[in-house]
Amino acid sequence: xxxxxxxxxxxxxxxxxxxxxxxxxxxxxxxxxxxxxxxxxxxxxxxxxxxxxxxxxxxxxxxxxxxxxxxxxxxxxxxxxxxxxxxxxxxxxxxxxxxxxxxxxxxxxxxxxxxxxxxxxxxxxxxxxxxxxxxxxxxxxxxxxxxxxxxxxxxxxxxxxxxxxxxxxxxxxxxxxxxxxxxxxxxxxxxxxxxxxxxxxxxxxxxxxx
Amino acid sequence: xxxxxxxxxxxxxxxxxxxxxxxxxxxxxxxxxxxxxxxxxxxxxxxxxxxxxxxxxxxxxxxxxxxxxxxxxxxxxxxxxxxxxxxxxxxxxxxxxxxxxxxxxxxxxxxxxxxxxxxxxxxxxxxxxxxxxxxxxxxxxxxxxxxxxxxxxxxxxxxxxxxxxxxxxxxxxxxxxxxxxxxxxxxxxxxxxxxxxxxxxxxxxxxxxxxxxxxxxxxxxxxxxxxxxxxxxxxxxxxxxxxxxxxxxxxxxxxxxxxxx
Numbered sequence: 001x002x003x004x005x006x007x008x009x010x011x012x013x014x015x016x017x018x019x020x021x022x023x024x025x026x027x028x029x030x031x032x033x034x035x036x037x038x039x040x041x042x043x044x045x046x047x048x049x050x051x052x053x054x055x056x057x058x059x060x061x062x063x064x065x066x067x068x069x070x071x072x073x074x075x076x077x078x079x080x081x082x083x084x085x086x087x088x089x090x091x092x093x094x095x096x097x098x099x100x101x102x103x104x105x106x107x108x109x110x111x112x113x114x115x116x117x118x119x120x121x122x123x124x125x126x127x128x129x130x131x132x133x134x135x136x137x138x139x140x141x142x143x144x145x146x147x148x149x150x151x152x153x154x155x156x157x158x159x160x161x162x163x164x165x166x167x168x169x170x171x172x173x174x175x176x177x178x179x180x181x182x183x184x185x186x187x188x189x190x191x192x193x194x195x196x197x198x199x200x201x202x203x204x205x206x207x208x209x210x
Numbered sequence: 211x212x213x214x215x216x217x218x219x220x221x222x223x224x225x226x227x228x229x230x231x232x233x234x235x236x237x238x239x240x241x242x243x244x245x246x247x248x249x250x251x252x253x254x255x256x257x258x259x260x261x262x263x264x265x266x267x268x269x270x271x272x273x274x275x276x277x278x279x280x281x282x283x284x285x286x287x288x289x290x291x292x293x294x295x296x297x298x299x300x301x302x303x304x305x306x307x308x309x310x311x312x313x314x315x316x317x318x319x320x321x322x323x324x325x326x327x328x329x330x331x332x333x334x335x336x337x338x339x340x341x342x343x344x345x346x347x348x349x350x351x352x353x354x355x356x357x358x359x360x361x362x363x364x365x366x367x368x369x370x371x372x373x374x375x376x377x378x379x380x381x382x383x384x385x386x387x388x389x390x391x392x393x394x395x396x397x398x399x400x401x402x403x404x405x406x407x408x409x410x411x412x413x414x415x416x417x418x419x420x421x422x423x424x425x426x427x428x429x430x431x432x433x434x435x436x437x438x439x440x441x442x443x444x445x446x447x448x449x450x451x452x453x454x455x456x457x458x459x460x461x462x463x464x465x466x467x468x469x470x471x
Contacts, residue, residue: 025220027211042279046316053315053346060341071364112352119378122385123406130409141409179401182417186399188226188443189418192436193285195230196425201433204295205278205288207323 010200017198057082081107144175218471225446230439237435244438251395251413252423255293255371258393258412259300262368268307270367270392271297272358272383273321274374275313275351283375286399287317289424290374291324293397296427297371298328302337306369309361310344313354318346355379359386372396372411373420376403384410397423 016038022028023035061075088100133139150156151167196202212220236242262269273290276283294310301308310325312318322344329338337343347357359382362370370387372380372394380396380403387394388410396407397415408414415423422437454465 025213025216027213046277046279049315049318050349051315053312053318053349056318056341056346060345063341108350111356112350115352115356115382116378119381122381122410126381126385126388126406126409182401182404184447185418185444186401186421188440188447189399189421190285191223191226191443192230192440193289193421193424195227196433196436197288199231201234201430201436202288202292202424202428204292204324205320207320207327 007200009206010203013206014198014200017194054082054086144170147171148175215470218469222469226443229442229446230436233435233439233442234432237438238432242435243432244435246426246434246437249415249419249423249426251397251415251419252426254393254395254413255297255427256300258369258371258395259297259304259306261393262301263304263306265368267368268309268365269297269301269369269371270358270362270365270387271308271310271371272374272376273310273312273317274372274376274398275349275354275379276375277314277316278320279316280375283399285421286373286375287314289420290397291317291320292424293371293373293420293427294321295324295328298325299332302329302332302334307337307365308343309365309367311354311358311361312344312346313351314349315346318344351377351379355382358383362387362390362392366390367392370394372398372407373415374398375400376407378403381406381410 019031019034019038023031058079061079064071064075065079085100085103088097088103089095092099094100127145131138131142131145133142147167147170149167150163151171156163156167193202197205233242233244237244259269271294273294274283274287276287278284278287278291280287298308298310300306308325310321312321325344326335326338329335329343345357345361347354358379361367362383363386367387367390370384370392372384373396376383376396376398377400380398380400384394384396384407394411395413395415396411397420398404398407399417399420401417404414404416408416418440422440425433425437428434450465457464458466
C-alpha cells in the first residue's frame with residue numbers, strides 16, 4: 001500500500017470518526033443523515049468482503065484438491081456445501097425459503113449445537129486443571145468458584161439455606177465490583193485505541209502495519 | 211443541539227482524550243517519556259514464538275471473530291491486528307511458520323496486508339504464501355472454531371495466540387491447543403470469556419491489557435506514553451468512585467447527578 005494512499009485513508013478515517021463522534025452527542029438532521037449513509041456503506045462494503053472471503057476459501061480448497069492430499073475429501077465436502085447453499089439461495093431468491101431452511105437446519109444447526117455442547121466438557125477439564133489449589137492465586141480462584149457454586153447449584157440450598165446467601169454476598173461484593181473495574185478499564189482502553197487510530201499513530205488496523 | 215443526558219459523557223471523553231494526547235505530545239517532544247514496565251504476557255509472546263522456532267513447529271494466531279466496524283468490539287479487533295503485526299515480524303525474524311485464522315471477511319484483506327508487510331519488512335517476502343499464511347475460515351463462530359482447531363491439530367502448532375473478540379468458541383480453541391501442548395497467550399475484553407481464557411491459557415491479557423499491549427508493541431516508543439495517559443484516566447475514575455461513595459454515604463448524589471447530565 002503506497003504512503004499516499006495510506007495518508008489519504010488516515011484523513012478519511014479522521015473525518016468519518018469525527019462525523020460519528022458528533023452524531024452521537026449532537027442532534028442535527030444533516031449529521032444524522034450523513035452518519036446513516038456511512039453506516040449503509042459499511043453494509044455494502046461488508047457484502048463485497050464476504051465475496052472476497054468466499055473467493056479466498058475457494059482458491060485455498062481448490063489448491064488442496066489439486067494436490068490430492070489427505071485433506072481432499074474435506075475440501076470437496078466444504079466446497080460442495082458452500083456452493084449448494086449459494087445456488088439454493090440464488091435459485092429460491094430467499095434465505096428463508098423451505099429448501100434453504102431445510103439445508104440450514106439439517107447441517108449448520110446440529111453441527112453448531114454439537115460443538116457448543118462439547119464446550120461444557122472442556123469447561124469441566126479446564127476447571128479441574130485450574131482449580132487445584134497449587135498456589136495462593138489458584139486457592140483464591142477455587143474459593144471464588146466454590147461461592148459461585150453455592151449460589152448457582154441447587155443442591156447447596158438443600159444442604160444448607162445459608163450457602164446460596166453466602167454465594168450471593170461474594171457475587172454482589174467482590175466479583176461484581178471486580179468485573180466493573182475491568183469494564184471501566186476496557187472503556188478507557190477503547191478510547192485510547194480509538195484515539196491512536198484516529199490521529200494516525202496506529203496504522204496496523206488500516207493494513208500494512210507501521 | 212446537544213442530546214440530553216450526553217453532556218457529561220462528552221466532557222469526560224474530551225478530558226480523557228486531552229490527557230492522553232498531552233502525554234503523547236510530551237513524550238514525542240521528549241519532555242516527559244514515561245517508563246512502562248513490560249507485561250509478562252507481552253514478554254511471553256516473544257518467548258512462545260522463539261519456542262516454536264526451536265521446535266520447528268508453526269505459530270497460530272486469531273484476531274478474533276468480530277469485525278472492524280462492530281460497535282462493541284471494533285477496538286478489540288484493531289488491537290489484535292496491531293499485535294498481529296508484531297507477531298508476524300517476530301515469526302519472520304525467528305523463522306517460525308505463521309498461520310493466521312480469519313473469521314470475518316472484512317478483516318481478511320487487512321490481516322493479509324499486515325502480515326505481508328511484516329514479512330517484507332523482515333526481508334522474507336517469499337515466506338508469505340497467499341491463501342496459506344492468512345486463511346479465511348468462516349464468519350460463523352462454530353465453523354471458524356472447528357476449522358481453527360483442525361488446523362492446530364494438523365500443523366501441530368507450538369504456540370497459539372488468541373486476541374480480539376472471542377465468544378464461546380474461545381474455550382474450545384484454547385482447550386484443544388492446550389491438549390496439543392501449545393503455549394498460549396490470549397487477550398480479550400469480553401468479560402464473560404475472560405475466566406475461561408484465564409484457566410486455559412498460559413498468559414492472559416485482561417481487558418485493557420490488550421489495548422496497552424497494542425500500544426506497547428508499537429515500533430514507535432513515543433506511543434508507549436499513551437499507556438500512562440490511560441492510567442491517569444483510570445486514576446480520575448477511581449477518584450470519582452471514592453468521592454461519589456463518600457458523598458452518597460453522607461446523603462449527597464452530586465457525582466451521580468453530574469454524570470447523568
